[in-house]
Amino acid sequence: MHVLSLRLLPFLAALLLAACASAPRAPEAVVRGELDQREYRYLELPNRLRVVLISDPTTDKSAASLRVQAGSGDDPADRQGLAHFLEHMLFLGTAKYPDSAEYQDFINAHGGSHNAYTSVDHTHYFFDIEPESLEPALDRFAQFFVAPLFTPEYVQREANAVDSEYRMGLKDDARREYDVLRELVQPGHPLGKLAVGNLQTLRPTEGDIRGDLLAFHQRHYSANLMTLVVLGKQPLDTLEAMVRPRFDPIEDRDSTALAKVPELFAPSQLPLELRIRPEKETRELSMLFPVPSSRARPSAKPLDYIGNLLGHEGPGGLLSVLKARGLAEGLGAGAGFDLFGQDAFQITVQLTEKGLAERDFVVALVFRAIGQLREGGVEDWRYREQSALGELGFRFREKGSASASVIGIANALADYPVAEVLRGPYLYADYDAALIRDYLARMQPANLLLTVTDRGVETDRQSRWFGTPYAMRSLDAALLSDAARHAPPLVLPAQNVFLPDRVATKSLSAGAPVSPTALADEAGYRLWHLQDGEFPGPKASLYLQMLSARATATPRDAALASLFALLVQDDLNEFAYPATLAGLQYGISPSSRGLSVKLSGYDQRMGLLLEKILHSLQRSEFPAERFTSLKTELMRELGNSTRERPYSQLVDRLGNTLVQRSYSDAELRAALADATPADLAAFAADLRSDASVEVLAHGNLLAEEARALGDSVRDALRGGSGAEAPAVEVLALPAGTSVRDVQIEHPDSSLLMYLQGASSDVAERARVALAGQILGPSFFNELRTERQLGYVVFAQPYPFARVPGLLLGAQSPVAGPAALAKEFRAYLDRQVKALDVMSDDAFARQRDALAARLREKPKSLGEKTERLWSDLGLGSYGFDDREQVALAVDALSRPEWTAYFRARLAAEDAASLLVLSTGEAHRGKDGNLPSGRVVDPAGRWKSDAKYYRFEWPRPVQDPGRALHSGTP
Ligand SMILES: [Zn+2]
Secondary structure (H helix, E strand, O other): OOOOOOOOOHHHHHHHHHHHOOOOOOOOOOOOOOOOOOEEEEEEOOOOOEEEEEEOOOOOOEEEEEEEOOOHHHOOOOOOOHHHHHHHHHOOOEOOOOOOOHHHHHHHHOOOEEEEEEOOOOEEEEEEEOHHHHHHHHHHHHHHHHOEOOOHHHHHHHHHHHHHHHHHHHHOHHHHHHHHHHHHOOOOOHHHOOOOOOHHHHOOOOOOHHHHHHHHHHHHOOHHHEEEEEEEOOOHHHHHHHHHHHHOOOOOOOOOOOOOOOOOOOHHHOOEEEEEOOOOOOOEEEEEEEEEOOOOOOOOOHHHHHHHHHOOOOOOOHHHHHHHOOOEEEEEEEEOOOEOOEEEEEEEEEEOHHHHHOHHHHHHHHHHHHHHHHHHHOOHHHHHHHHHHHHHHHHOOOOOOHHHHHHHHHHHHHHOOHHHOOOHHHOOOOOOHHHHHHHHHHOOHHHOEEEEEOOOOOOOEEOOOOOOEEEEEEOOHHHHHHHHHHOOOOOOOOOOOOOOOOOOOOOOOOOOOOOOEEEEEEOOEEEEEEEOOOOOOOEEEEEEEEEOHHHHOOHHHHHHHHHHHHHHHHHHHHHHHHHHHOOEEEEEEEOOOEEEEEEEEEOOOHHHHHHHHHHHHOOOOOOHHHHHHHHHHHHHHHHHHHHOOHHHHHHHHHHHHHEOOOOOHHHHHHHHOOOOHHHHHHHHHHHHHHOEEEEEEEEOOOHHHHHHHHHHHHHHHOOOOOOOOOOEEEEEOOOOEEEEEOOOOOOOEEEEEEEEOOOOOHHHHHHHHHHHHHHHHHHHHHHHHHOOOOOEEEEEEOOEOOEOEEEEEEEEOOOOHHHHHHHHHHHHHHHHHHHHOOOHHHHHHHHHHHHHHHHOOOOOHHHHHHHHHHHHHHOOOOOOHHHHHHHHHHOOOHHHHHHHHHHHHOOOOOOEEEEEEOOHHHOOOOOOOOOOEEOOOOOOOOOOOEEEEEOOOOOOOOOOOOOOOOOO
């Protein structure tokens, strides 16, 4: 297909889309952005598998993704979760590669990663890998779809992993709310099924479940329902030659994807109010309107247009008015459901307590906004502005990681013609005012599902699979309409002043530095600059940090730092929101050394936004009601962390235990409770009087531009006290086992075993990183696949600053922490033996895979900025920290490393910390907790504890000099 102006020919475009599905076509050219040097080829194999090949000679990762148009919507009623279960099973052996761990071992040993997910209408598998190993990886991958084994032994075992996955989500509010929707949809709608599945719905021991898996695979895993995307460094012809023989054997069974399903709700069901009691402290109001899918007009984007205007956070808009009246703290609007020809537009409002009490007014105001849009908000110039923003976004789109590219394109193939798989999501080229108004007309009271989520709502029933308490009642559409007429009018967004009109890459002189140089280095101020030739384009990053010991001196200071960051963002929001729409992002957050501000995007208007941010950062006083509102919000968020999944709470607790002046959410919450506006004002003033300032200007910025931006930061934020910037301190664990017991309300137990390295020097960091590389897959395979201890099972390197550590973790519905600790110990003992017989070749493969991972290039300007920023934080002024570790990895030898592993990490008296929680299911039944030195509940250590200290390094004239202590 030729690239047409779809604006003129929407009808024709729709026809062509329909035609895409059947007739064989000549290769089509994929429309690319300006910075995109990759080559693309589309082809359809004889079995009708649709394929996009991408050749990128510069890539250091290859990737592939295969998407099947079949998902949980296709589950048989008596085996709900089968599609998801099948997704798990495909990883566990094929006729050609029967070993259940082979695929994962292969991917890991060649520097890659893999995953999959099951959705209602499709299932998606993907991996990435070092470029040299693409072909053998594809050979393994293709077999999933040609000849999976479904080994009976693993069928029975893996059903437990699926059940664990279901159990892990039991306290997740998103899943709990979805469970209520499941009970509400019309009978026969695919959303009514338990997509994740559990032992009750899968019934693995009843009937012939393996036969059912095979039957599902045969019926739905047909080449005509699949798309494949492969990215490699090889030329397109070579990639095509790799793909054809491996994927053509997938059978074309001429299957049909599920298409006709009942409407989501029966017309008589709406309008309806649903009240849901969540686990977390949340107060949310959602207004959902079922609407037809707009997929047939992919570049018209009527729902995006509406979402952009309703969700606009500028002055006088919906959120602005709700905030000014103290009713809401946040708002989102958009569609994102798009299944089987149906879609749903949803507006969600994060309510304050007052907003909850006055929610009828909130609903009325939203309807008023929708009415106003319908009457006067559908305008050509607004559409053109969105179109211009989209076009700009596409022109300078960065290519992104290999895996994100293949996943994105495989999904885009379902929504856009081949030529538009890259541009489609950005393209607004089919303005149709009548279509937009038609959608707006459907967002009316009679078509409303209103959901109020709050801990205090009265409920009268519980959902079946997640036990969510809820209630419902029908609403009166006429009353709702009447209320909307009486709501105050809103202001539609003004023209966006941040839309850049000059977008050019500035020329870079030959021989310009390739890593940041210090343009300024004076007392309390340092400016780093790199104009980057590696990522051309009109974008830049400006990162700055106010370093001050005051920011984290006590839990109260740390809590006030968070609150200050929230107040500053809030102060900026109405002004800066259009900037975020125009591709200029910013964020302000507390850090371990102070407060950091990150700006990134088109550089042209960066100075304008920076000026405003600096102005807000100089404030000490904020409106009293904003202080109260945001403090309440922060208290609520800090309280909610006790509802996170157990293992992730334990990971947070690990950090609080090991890093000085890092506080748990409970400590922060307690410290914040009685803070007043005067406390905050005093804190902000202290912070500024203490602050040293570090700035990194990176990307499309000339040295003089960087200097101007940096100097304005210095003038606004540098304090005069001359105080030393704070050091980061990491606890050096004593030999032997320390234990920290954490109380968490959850049925599952969880255990982390943290094995700390012996020093923070680069060789030790390399040794521990290699342990993570080698152990990761076998730990997963032995504890999850073989022992079925839980869905979340992982082993990975987990450093704090430069201090290395190996983290083993699991969350389990079947074993308590004592049982898990025994399993972890037994695993380490088995590893010691296994490593003794590891071949030199196998060792070299793992070592090289790790070194390649470390040497992976950043995939975007933003990713590179993050790395440079991290190097700055570590005082690594050669900006080569990863390379230093990679060099140390290159130097590792098998005998030395295995001896190290035995004597240090796997030793009985290794310096280790167990962080654990006993699940409700295992209390009183798990046996004795592992013995060890008990860390008190606040995680405080005796004063004789030793710490690694990382100073904020100065001076900087000696690049590459590592200013930190190698041993505590
Ligand atoms: Zn799963």
